[in-house]
Amino acid sequence: MKQEKILNILGQVDEKYIEEAAPEELVMNPPAVIYPFRGKGKIKTALIAAVIIILSCTAVAAAAYLYQVYITNRDTVLPSYQITAELNIQTVSSDALKELSQPPYQIYKASYAGVEDYLDIDLLISDRLESMVLGDGVDIQGSYTKGERPITSITLRSRHDTGAAMSGYIDMFVYMSIGTKKPYEQITEINNPELREKDAILSEYVSEVNGIHAKFAVYETIGYASAYFVDNGILYSISVSGFAEEDHIDLAEYLKGLIDTFG
Amino acid sequence: MDDQQIVDLYWARAKNAISETAYKYGRYCHYIAYNILRNNEDSEECVNDTYLKAWDIIPPQRPDKLSTFLGKITRNFALDRYKYYRREKRGGGQMPLVIDELAECVSAADNTNHIIDDMVLVDCINRFLTALPAETRKIFMRRYWYFSPIKEIANDFSISESNVKMTLSRARNKLKQLLEKEGFEL
Numbered sequence: 528m529k530q531e532k533i534l535n536i537l538g539q540v541d542e543k544y545i546e547e548a549a550p551e552e553l554v555m556n557p558p559a560v561i562y563p564f565r566g567k568g569k570i571k572t573a574l575i576a577a578v579i580i581i582l583s584c585t586a587v588a589a590a591a592y593l594y595q596v597y598i599t600n601r602d603t604v605l606p607s608y609q610i611t612a613e614l615n616i617q618t619v620s621s622d623a624l625k626e627l628s629q630p631p632y633q634i635y636k637a638s639y640a641g642v643e644d645y646l647d648i649d650l651l652i653s654d655r656l657e658s659m660v661l662g663d664g665v666d667i668q669g670s671y672t673k674g675e676r677p678i679t680s681i682t683l684r685s686r687h688d689t690g691a692a693m694s695g696y697i698d699m700f701v702y703m704s705i706g707t708k709k710p711y712e713q714i715t716e717i718n719n720p721e722l723r724e725k726d727a728i729l730s731e732y733v734s735e736v737n738g739i740h741a742k743f744a745v746y747e748t749i750g751y752a753s754a755y756f757v758d759n760g761i762l763y764s765i766s767v768s769g770f771a772e773e774d775h776i777d778l779a780e781y782l783k784g785l786i787d788t789f790g
Numbered sequence: 791m792d793d794q795q796i797v798d799l800y801w802a803r804a805k806n807a808i809s810e811t812a813y814k815y816g817r818y819c820h821y822i823a824y825n826i827l828r829n830n831e832d833s834e835e836c837v838n839d840t841y842l843k844a845w846d847i848i849p850p851q852r853p854d855k856l857s858t859f860l861g862k863i864t865r866n867f868a869l870d871r872y873k874y875y876r877r878e879k880r881g882g883g884q885m886p887l888v889i890d891e892l893a894e895c896v897s898a899a900d901n902t903n904h905i906i907d908d909m910v911l912v913d914c915i916n917r918f919l920t921a922l923p924a925e926t927r928k929i930f931m932r933r934y935w936y937f938s939p940i941k942e943i944a945n946d947f948s949i950s951e952s953n954v955k956m957t958l959s960r961a962r963n964k965l966k967q968l969l970e971k972e973g974f975e976l
Contacts, residue, residue: 530888530889530890530892530893531869531873531889533892533934534869534888534889534892534934535869535908536908536911536912536915537915537934537935538862538865538866538869538935539908539912540912540915540916540919540931540935541916541919542854542855542858544916544919544927544931544935545858545861545862545931545935546855546857546858547924547927547928547931548927548928548929548930548931548932548935548936549818549857549861549936550818550821550932550936550938550946553817553818553821
């Protein structure tokens with residue numbers, strides 16, 4: 528019969544129509560079989576998933592952007608440190624930029640007055656710093672690179688006599704990173720014993736007076752010791768070189784005493 | 791136990807595959823068979839035949855929807871059995887009523903010799919079902935796939951029996967128009 532033909536054909540229709548029309552109470556585990564096709568529910572689920580994905584991506588992008596902003600700017604603000612010096616960058620003079628245009632970069636050394644002329648920098652050294660560490664013969668060294676941030680760092684360098692305690696010199700470097708060069712990268716470079724002699728003895732010191740955490744490199748064979756620490760984002764490097772054996776001076780202890788005077 | 795686990799039992803040739811199938815889908819299959827045959831013993835035999843058939847063809851088959859897979863087997867067994875009883879002048883159930891109703895969808899001319907491409911016709915009916923409103927489609931399938939009585943459909947959908955009849959009548963007319971439009975002459 529023709530009607531039976533229709534019935535047979537109906538038996539072959541898409542299973543989803545069979546499933547959605549199934550009487551709900553007939554299967555022992557209804558969710559597995561008889562839930563109707565829920566197109567709206569699926570669309571809703573897909574939309575919710577899409578919103579969650581978009582929000583997640585937005586959050587990640589925002590976090591990445593904020594992190595990038597932080598990384599880019601964390602070294603651009605000059606720290607105001609009371610103990611050592613105050614540095615106010617205004618503008619880089621056209622003369623300095625002209626001379627610095629030769630790739631990849633050049634390092635300039637100048638006197639205190641000279642660097643002001645070159646860089647139009649108003650450099651102030653606090654009284655305490657002058658009286659304690661920086662004596663005669665202060666050198667100011669600026670490193671520059673051509674590009675979006677011409678000034679990468681300013682280095683204050685001082686050398687003075689160790690006085691009666693020992694012969695030799697105390698050198699002090701104050702690194703102020705202005706551009707992309709990070710103090711911590713400098714520390715890594717400086718503390719790498721392979722950059723100097725391979726027989727350096729590395730150690731650390733935490734001052735009980737001011738809490739400064741310094742890293743030491745002592746080169747006994749050449750009578751040289753240096754300490755590095757970061758305070759307020761500024762990298763300090765203090766080194767002592769002398770004739771330790773003749774003077775019976777423990778260079779590391781001498782440096783620790785100097786570090787204790789900070790703060 | 792979900793469908794996949796039951797199918798895995800068949801593939802492992804575990805005997806409890808059939809008992810798990812009977813537990814989950816026994817009533818479902820029996821419902822389909824009983825609507826066609828209107829006889830408990832015959833329906834039970836159809837359902838048991840369904841389990842054996844499933845045991846024979848899983849593997850190699852791995853059905854995605856075990857319910858409709860079993861339901862189709864049961865339906866075919868029940869329809870075959872109905873045809874046999876009709877020749878023997880026995881039987882009853884919803885089948886005679888359903889066949890009378892579907893007569894509206896076919897022409898009066900006797901074109902039984904005309905060869906119909908079943909696949910094309912199935913596709914046509916699928917499109918017809920897709921175009922129907924969801925509730926109308928469910929009612930249509932309950933009646934012509936599951937052979938559910940009008941009264942039961944009315945109860946399940948919380949509408950009157952006359953409303954069910956009217957819905958079915960309109961759906962049949964639409965089906966007839968579509969079949970004619972597509973060039974099917976049954």
